[in-house]
Amino acid sequence: MRVPRKVECENLLITELHYGPRDFGSTESQTQEDEMTRRETRFEKYEEYVMPLVAEFVGMLIFTFMHSMAAQSVPVIASAINDGFFVAIMVITIGHISGAHVNAAVTIAVTLAGGLRPIMAPLYILVQLAGSLAGAGLAAVAHGSPTGFFAVGAGHTVGQAVLTEIMMSLLLVFAVLQSAVDLGSPIAAFAIGFAIVIDIFIGARVSGASMNPSLSFGPAIVGGQWADYWVYWVGPIVGALIALVIHKFLLASRKNRCLLGNCGVTPMKPQDGGETSQQSPM
Template sequence: MADEKMEIGEVGTTLLSTEAKMPPARPPNKFERLIQPCLGELVGTTFFVFIGCVSVIENVESAGRLQPALVHGLAVAIMVACMDGISGSHFNPPFTLAIYLCGGMEMNMVAPYLACQLVGGVLGAAMAKAMTSRENFTKAHGAAFDLLQPGSEIGGALFGEVAMTCLVTIVVLLGAVNTKTRSPLVPFMVGCTVIINILAGGDVSGTCLNPARAFGPAIVSNYWTYHWVYWVGPITGGLLAAALVRLLLGDRKIRLILN
């Protein structure tokens, strides 16, 4: 009888429980750990660069910097929100380097991520060329960064790329990697930072902030004038942001000093 009561009690507890029993979490397989994240970076970077290039190639003159700023910022926010659970939504080599340096990813994924981002940049630029008219594509150099010409203030443009990339990378690191400041609003935060950077510095350097975004259009349109600025500036800015978080702004898990 005691056994019988125990069985009834156990059944009653199960039936009346308000919490659904979740099946044990299955560990990710090799595809989910290695291949799917790279595909996420490839697809995400492709569509980000595609949309960004089209917004520049087909930019209405009366809109000025507003059209590219909104398109790039909103595209970043949407792709980050969608792909975060798959790849972490980097889509930018300086982000990947900074996230690795702050302990947010394994070293064996850094090179594949960088390769997928650069290939995605080329694919996105090619898609933009296929969609837009030849006249508009040629006029905009395929949305390559043609703002800098001989006689331009190269020092100011380079500094702008460093500073603005540093800012957006700090937002990424503090919003997504640093435990103390991690926020579910990080897609919105990163998108808004991209928008304000382009609005503020678009006429100085073009506000690339992303070598993959510069590399794809440069390949497709064969336009390389001062292209190095859009590698040196963003990468330096990303590394500077990682140093600030690693040394001063990060929580005790990330911070290397003053613990």
């Protein structure tokens, strides 16, 4: 018995629907989804690991160049405004990318405070040093001779310079931890920038007011100025660690404070009959 043409067409349509286009279409759709997932993963890795390093390098390069050129100005106010305002600009422009540390002492303190993954800290410092060296080299070319290096002021001892660097760095890093890391304040840039301005006003004639091991690195290399160079690593890092202790144990918000606080551990809601468990934040 011959099957009517209409039925043949219907059978063919059913066959196509169940075995043809739907299978091929599903495979193509899955391939597209996999490709989009891979692209998204690449984007995320670039934004998470590469962009912050690029931002720190570029920021440090420009910072060192600007600092070195402004260092030729006789009035202390010129260096104070240049460095303070520049860091404020960096916090606003690259703060959302890398945190705008542009300072090894800040990177160490922020990492220990939980604001940066430990694996990224040495990479931050390396690119900061590279940026500082590049910026100092460009400044030497632009000025005609090496400039921007730090030195203990005339009439002052190394001990006085170290103490001054410790206290200035304490203020700077305290401003970073309290306003940016803990509160995430939209005006953190001004607190940090003004801290640098004040520090340079009070410390420029004693130690040169570095507060920044990364900033002192490039000019020292390019200019070959190594006298008392250790002061500009020890002072800022010790000051940063003191600021970290004050912040973390005494003055941070409850979620981040270790004394009578959660110390960065997020409490979870009671589970299974009222028992409470905790997990560390990412």
